Each structure stands twice: as structure tokens, then as C-alpha cells.
Amino acid sequence: MNLKSEGICGYCKKSFAGNAMAKHLAACADRAKANSKGGNERIFLIKSGAGPFWVYFEANASDKLEKVDDFLRGLWLECCGHLSAFQISGITYASDNTEDTDDESMKIALDKVLASGMNFSHEYDFGTTTALGLKCLSERKGEKLKKIEMIARNDMPDFKCKCGNKPKDVCSQCIFEIGPEALLCKECGKKHKCGEEMLLPVVNSPRMGMCGYTG
Numbered sequence: 001m002n003l004k005s006e007g008i009c010g011y012c013k014k015s016f017a018g019n020a021m022a023k024h025l026a027a028c029a030d031r032a033k034a035n036s037k038g039g040n041e042r043i044f045l046i047k048s049g050a051g052p053f054w055v056y057f058e059a060n061a062s063d064k065l066e067k068v069d070d071f072l073r074g075l076w077l078e079c080c081g082h083l084s085a086f087q088i089s090g091i092t093y094a095s096d097n098t099e100d101t102d103d104e105s106m107k108i109a110l111d112k113v114l115a116s117g118m119n120f121s122h123e124y125d126f127g128t129t130t131a132l133g134l135k136c137l138s139e140r141k142g143e144k145l146k147k148i149e150m151i152a153r154n155d156m157p158d159f160k161c162k163c164g165n166k167p168k169d170v171c172s173q174c175i176f177e178i179g180p181e182a183l184l185c186k187e188c189g190k191k192h193k194c195g196e197e198m199l200l201p202v203v204n205s206p207r208m209g210m211c212g213y214t215g
């Protein structure tokens with residue numbers, strides 16, 4: 001899906017495209033003010049995204065990778081407790097590494113594996129996989145965060161059914177083959193060749209239309 005989408009900066013409430021948000025957050029005066037209280041905890045600003053879906057969040061450098069996994073599951077991914085893994089510098093950090101001894105555990109602090117400027121990735125469900133790109137954008141010092149803080153995320157992309165109407169559902173079979181043409185309004189959904197039982201709701205998540213994901 002090549003749709004662009006905008007989202008609102010959590011500090012100044014202005015709207016930016018996903019790829020412009022990183023630059024904006026580095027310059028946002030309201031963010032600088034909010035973070036001027038001092039503190040000694042190292043905090044990472046991280047971006048994640050897939051297609052028109054993106055999120056910016058902050059995590060303590062001392063937080064474990066599994067906390068980021070939980071955050072991504074809660075925001076975008078969780079449907080039926082599938083396995084997941086991060087790929088960082090060629091090493092796999094898996095949610096369950098008890099069977100495959102080559103994989104590392106996610107119970108490792110972010111600052112042991114990440115640094116500002118590094119790209120990494122995440123996969124959820126190794127059958128019907130949702131793949132996310134991530135980047136550790138920058139680091140600041142501040143008060144320790146109580147939880148992972150979401151800074152900004154995309155608004156619902158402006159999806160359209162092929163008839164021009166707003167789509168209500170997505171066909172879980174067609175989403176893999178024909179991309180956005182799997183998006184169906186109520187009327188087109190009734191006539192869809194795969195049958196109404198294949199339809200899942202349109203949701204603001206890269207896992208839309210996959211497995212049993214309903215948001």
C-alpha cells in the first residue's frame with residue numbers, strides 16, 4: 001500500500017506526514033520544553049512502521065526488548081498470542097527462545113543492543129507474518145519513564161473501496177494478492193467473490209486483514 005498518512009505530534013498537536021515527524025520532533029519547541037526538567041535516565045526515541053502505519057515512541061534505555069514487543073503487540077499486533085522476534089545486527093531476539101538455542105532472549109536491555117541511528121526489525125507471527133521496520137532515532141536524558149510513551153502515530157489512512165466509497169472491511173484472502181483492492185465498502189463486501197466470512201474489519205494497524213485481527 002503506497003498511501004501516505006499524517007499524524008499529530010503529541011507535544012504541539014500539529015499534524016505531519018510520517019516521514020516528516022522525525023525531523024519535526026527534533027525541532028519541536030513544545031517537546032524541548034516538556035523534556036527540560038532534567039534527570040539522568042537515558043531515553044531512546046524509536047520509530048516503527050509498515051506502509052502507511054507508523055508510530056513514534058520513547059522507552060528507557062534500561063527497558064527490556066520484551067517491553068517494546070508488548071507495546072507493539074498492544075498497539076498493533078496481538079490476535080492469538082503468536083510468537084514474535086526482533087532482528088538486531090544479525091541476531092534474533094525471540095519471544096520464546098526455549099526451543100531454538102540460536103535465538104537470544106528478549107529479556108535484554110535496549111542499551112545492550114541499540115544505539116542512536118540503528119535500524120532493526122520485528123516480526124509477529126511466523127505463519128501470517130506482520131513485519132515492522134524500526135529505527136532508534138535519538139537519545140536524550142530525562143526522568144525515568146513509567147511506561148513506554150507513545151509520542152505520535154498515524155491517523156487512519158484515507159482508504160477507499162474500488163467503487164470510491166469508504167471501506168468497512170478487508171478481505172483476508174485478497175489482501176496478500178491484490179493489496180488495497182481487498183478493501184471493501186459494505187455494498188461491495190456483500191458481492192465479494194471470496195465470501196463475507198473472509199472479511200475482517202478495516203483497522204488502523206499493519207496487521208489489518210491478517211489472521212483473526214480485529215483491532
Ligand SMILES: [Zn+2]
Nearest residue numbers: 009011012028
Ligand atoms: Zn510538535
Ligand SMILES: [Zn+2]
Nearest residue numbers: 079080211212
Ligand atoms: Zn492470530
Ligand SMILES: [Zn+2]
Nearest residue numbers: 171173174194
Ligand atoms: Zn477476497
Ligand SMILES: [Zn+2]
Nearest residue numbers: 161163185188
Ligand atoms: Zn465499494
